[in-house]
Amino acid sequence: MSSKKVERKKVLLMGKSGAGKTSMRSIIFASYVADDVYRLGMTMDIEHAHVRMLGNLVVNLWDCGGQDSFMDSYFMFQKEQIFKGCEVLIYVIDVKSERPEADLQGYRDCLAAIADYSANAKIFVLVHKMDLLLESEKNAIFEVKKKELEEIAHTNRLNVDIAKTSIWDKTLYSAWSKIVTQLIPKKEKFQTELQNLAEQSGANEVLLFEKATMLNICYIKNDANGHKTEDDEDLIAERMEGLSHYLKNFKLICWRKATNFESLEIRTSTFSAIMQIFTDYTCIMLVSFNPDIPMWNWRKAIDRIRPKFQKLDQKNRRAQQY
Amino acid sequence: MEEKNSQEDLEEIILLFLGPRLAGKTTIKERIFDGLQPTQIIYVEQTIEVRVDTQMNAFAKMKIVDFPGMKDLSEVPQDTWHLPASENGLDIGDNTAKLAVIYVIDSQDGQSYRNALTDLYKSAELLKNYNKNLTFDIFMHKSDGLNEEELNAIHDDTLSYIENINDVGIQISTTSAMDQTIFDAMSKVIQKRIPEQAQLEKWLNLMINNANVAKAYLMDVRTKLFIATDSSPAENTQLSIYEICSGMIEMVDGISNVYEGARLSEIGDSDEDIMPAFDENHESWVTMKEEIVLCLYGITSNLALVCVVREDALNQRGIMMYNLNLFRQTIRKTLEQSRT
Ligand SMILES: Nc1nc2c(ncn2[C@@H]2O[C@H](COP(=O)(O)OP(=O)(O)OP(=O)(O)O)[C@@H](O)[C@H]2O)c(=O)[nH]1
Ligand SMILES: Nc1nc2c(ncn2[C@@H]2O[C@H](COP(=O)(O)OP(=O)(O)O)[C@@H](O)[C@H]2O)c(=O)[nH]1
Numbered sequence: 272m273s274s275k276k277v278e279r280k281k282v283l284l285m286g287k288s289g290a291g292k293t294s295m296r297s298i299i300f301a302s303y304v305a306d307d308v309y310r311l312g313m314t315m316d317i318e319h320a321h322v323r324m325l326g327n328l329v330v331n332l333w334d335c336g337g338q339d340s341f342m343d344s345y346f347m348f349q350k351e352q353i354f355k356g357c358e359v360l361i362y363v364i365d366v367k368s369e370r371p372e373a374d375l376q377g378y379r380d381c382l383a384a385i386a387d388y389s390a391n392a393k394i395f396v397l398v399h400k401m402d403l404l405l406e407s408e409k410n411a412i413f414e415v416k417k418k419e420l421e422e423i424a425h426t427n428r429l430n431v432d433i434a435k436t437s438i439w440d441k442t443l444y445s446a447w448s449k450i451v452t453q454l455i456p457k458k459e460k461f462q463t464e465l466q467n468l469a470e471q472s473g474a475n476e477v478l479l480f481e482k483a484t485m486l487n488i489c490y491i492k493n494d495a496n497g498h499k500t501e502d503d504e505d506l507i508a509e510r511m512e513g514l515s516h517y518l519k520n521f522k523l524i525c526w527r528k529a530t531n532f533e534s535l536e537i538r539t540s541t542f543s544a545i546m547q548i549f550t551d552y553t554c555i556m557l558v559s560f561n562p563d564i565p566m567w568n569w570r571k572a573i574d575r576i577r578p579k580f581q582k583l584d585q586k587n588r589r590a591q592q593y
Numbered sequence: 594m595e596e597k598n599s600q601e602d603l604e605e606i607i608l609l610f611l612g613p614r615l616a617g618k619t620t621i622k623e624r625i626f627d628g629l630q631p632t633q634i635i636y637v638e639q640t641i642e643v644r645v646d647t648q649m650n651a652f653a654k655m656k657i658v659d660f661p662g663m664k665d666l667s668e669v670p671q672d673t674w675h676l677p678a679s680e681n682g683l684d685i686g687d688n689t690a691k692l693a694v695i696y697v698i699d700s701q702d703g704q705s706y707r708n709a710l711t712d713l714y715k716s717a718e719l720l721k722n723y724n725k726n727l728t729f730d731i732f733m734h735k736s737d738g739l740n741e742e743e744l745n746a747i748h749d750d751t752l753s754y755i756e757n758i759n760d761v762g763i764q765i766s767t768t769s770a771m772d773q774t775i776f777d778a779m780s781k782v783i784q785k786r787i788p789e790q791a792q793l794e795k796w797l798n799l800m801i802n803n804a805n806v807a808k809a810y811l812m813d814v815r816t817k818l819f820i821a822t823d824s825s826p827a828e829n830t831q832l833s834i835y836e837i838c839s840g841m842i843e844m845v846d847g848i849s850n851v852y853e854g855a856r857l858s859e860i861g862d863s864d865e866d867i868m869p870a871f872d873e874n875h876e877s878w879v880t881m882k883e884e885i886v887l888c889l890y891g892i893t894s895n896l897a898l899v900c901v902v903r904e905d906a907l908n909q910r911g912i913m914m915y916n917l918n919l920f921r922q923t924i925r926k927t928l929e930q931s932r933t
C-alpha cells in the first residue's frame with residue numbers, strides 16, 4: 272500500500288560496453304530467448320534498466336567502459352549515488368575481450384567504490400562468452416582469470432563469487448539462479464518447510480522458481496522412498512536449466528497472446544509433476560517418479576503450506592503483479 | 594518397438610515445394626519440420642540442388658522435396674521425375690503417388706510476383722498431367738511485412754488469376770514463417786491427404802459435444818501440425834489458441850524429456866539412447882488466467898489430443914475424462930486398422 276514499506280534492493284550489473292550485459296538481462300528478465308540476441312543493438316549509451324524481481328528488487332545496468340570519458344565522471348561525481356545501498360554487484364567480463372586491461376581497470380574501480388559505499392554487498396563476477404573458447408582450453412583460461420580477479424578483490428578486502436557463463440548454454444541460468452537465490456531472505460526457513468512438504472507429500476523433488484524469471488531458487492531432493500542420492504551438481508543444473516527454459520518459453524507465448532498460465536499438471540507412464548503459482552513471487556513444483564501419485568493430495572499439501580510462505584515474503588510484499 | 598513397425602506401414606505423402614528463388618520454400622520446410630525458430634530464419638541458405646528429406650510423423654511418412662527456385666521445373670525432363678535426387682530426379686513418385694504441391698510466392702516482392710504467376714501456371718499444368726492425384730496449394734508468403742489491405746489485394750489478384758487455370762481447386766493461404774499462419778496453412782494441406790480426416794473430424798465434433806470441450810485439435814507432437822480439429826466456428830482468437838496449444842506441447846514434452854533423462858540416470862541407465870519422452874499415456878493440464886483449461890492427452894507417442902476447456906465445464910470432470918478416454922481408444926483403433 273504505502274510506498275514507504277517498499278524496501279528497494281539495488282542490484283548493479285556492470286561491465287565494459289559489449290561485455291554482454293544487455294543480452295544477459297534480456298534473456299533472464301525480459302521477453303527474449305537466446306536466439307533474439309542479435310536484434311539488440313550495442314548499448315551505446317548508459318543503460319539504466321529497472322527490472323523488477325521478487326517484488327522489490329531493482330536491477331541497474333551500468334557500462335563501465337574504462338575508455339569512455341563519461342565513465343570517469345560517473346566515478347568522480349556519482350559514485351555515492353550509484354554504489355550506496357547496493358545489495359549485489361554483478362560484474363561481467365568478456366573472456367575474449369580485446370582490451371582486457373580496460374576491463375580489469377573497470378573492475379578495480381567498481382570494487383574500490385563498492386568497498387567504500389556498500390562493503391557488505393555480495394559480489395558476483397561472470398566470466399562471459401565462454402562459448403568462444405575451445406572446450407579444451409576453457410578450464411585453464413578460466414582458472415587463470417579467476418585467480419587474477421580474486422587477487423584484485425582481496426586487495427580490497429572483498430570476497431567474490433566467480434562463475435563462467437555464456438548466453439548459449441545452461442551456465443547463464445545456473446549463475447543467475449545463484450544470484451537470485453542469494454537475494455532471498457530467510458532461505459533456511461524455506462528449505463525446512465519444503466523438506467517437510469517433500470516428505471509428507473511423497474514427492475521426489477520439490478522446486479521453487481522465481482515467478483518473473485522462472486529461475487530456480489530452491490531445490491529439495493527427497494530420498495525417503497529409497498531413491499539413490501547422487502547429487503551430481505551438473506546434472507541438476509542441467510535439469511533446472513531445462514525446466515526454466517521450457518516454462519519460460521511457454522510463459523512468453525502466453526504473454527504475447529495477452530494471457531498467462533497459473534498451473535500445470537503432468538502425468539506420464541513414468542512420472543507426475545505439478546506446478547503452481549505459489550506466493551506473489553514464486554512458483555512451486557513437485558515431482559514424483561511414481562506416476563500414480565494422487566494430484567489432489569498434492570494440491571491440498573501446497574494449499575496448506577502456502578500461507579506460511581506468504582508470511583515469509585510479507586516483508587517483500589508489494590501491491591503489484593509482474 | 595511395436596510402434597516402430599506400425600510406423601513403417603504408414604502411407605507416404607510427398608510434399609513438393611515450388612516457387613521463385615527467395616520465396617521462402619526452404620525456410621518453411623525447416624520451420625515446420627526441423628524446428629527452425631523465427632529468429633533464425635535469416636540464416637537459411639539458398640538451395641542449389643533438389644533436396645529430399647523424409648520424416649515419420651504421427652499421420653504419415655512425409656517425403657519433403659525442396660526444389661531450388663533458381664531452376665526451372667519445365668527443364669527437368671518428366672521421365673526423370675520419379676527418380677531419386679541422387680540420379681538427378683525429383684523423387685516425387687509416379688502418377689499414383691500422394692502428391693501435395695505447395696507453390697510459394699513472396700508477397701512482399703511486387704516485381705517477381707507477376708512472373709511467379711506465369712511460372713505457377715506452367716508448373717501446375719505440367720504436374721497435373723503427370724499426376725492426377727495431386728493437390729495444389731499456393732502460399733502467399735512473407736505476409737508479416739504487409740497490412741491487411743495489401744494482403745487482400747494480392748490474394749484477390751491471385752485468385753482471379755488461378756480461376757483461369759480452372760481445375761483441381763487450388764487453394765490460396767496467406768502465410769508467414771514468423772508466426773503461426775504457416776503451421777495453420779500446412780496443417781490444411783496435410784489434412785487433404787489424410788484419408789481418415791473426415792472421420793476424425795466427425796469424432797472430434799461428437800467428442801467435444803459429449804465432453805463439453807470448447808475446441809479440440811489432434812496434433813503431431815513433433816511438428817505441431819494438426820491433422821484434424823472440430824468444426825466449431827473459427828473465432829479470430831483461434832490462431833492464438835492454436836499457438837498456445839502448440840506451446841503447451843512444446844513445454845510438457847520438454848519437461849517430460851528432462852524427467853525421463855533424470856529417471857534414467859537414477860536407475861543408472863543413462864548411457865542408453867533416450868527415447869522420445871512423450872508417451873501415449875501422457876496427460877497434462879494447464880490452467881490459464883481466463884478460466885480456461887488446456888488439456889493434453891497422448892494418443893500415440895507422437896500424436897496428441899489438445900482440448901480447450903472452460904473451467905466451469907470441469908465440474909463434470911468425470912464425464913469429460915470418460916469421453917476423452919473413449920475418444921483416445923477409438924483413434925488408436927482407427928490408426929491401427931489403417932496401418933494393416
Ligand atoms: N519477412 C519474412 N522473411 C522470410 C519469410 N520466410 C522466409 N523469409 C526470408 O526469405 C529469404 C529466402 O528464403 P529461402 O527459404 O531461402 O527461400 P527459397 O524459396 O528456399 O529460395 P531458393 O532456395 O533460392 O529457391 C530468407 O532470407 C528468409 O529469411 C517470412 O515469412 N517473412
Ligand atoms: N559468443 C557470445 N556472444 C555474446 C554472449 N553474450 C553476448 N554476446 C554478444 O556480445 C555483443 C554485446 O552484447 P551486449 O549485451 O550488447 O553487451 P553490453 O554492452 O554489455 O550490454 C552482442 O553482439 C552479443 O550478441 C555470449 O555468451 N557468447
Ligand SMILES: [Mg+2]
Pocket residue numbers: 618619620638639640659661662
Ligand atoms: Mg531454398
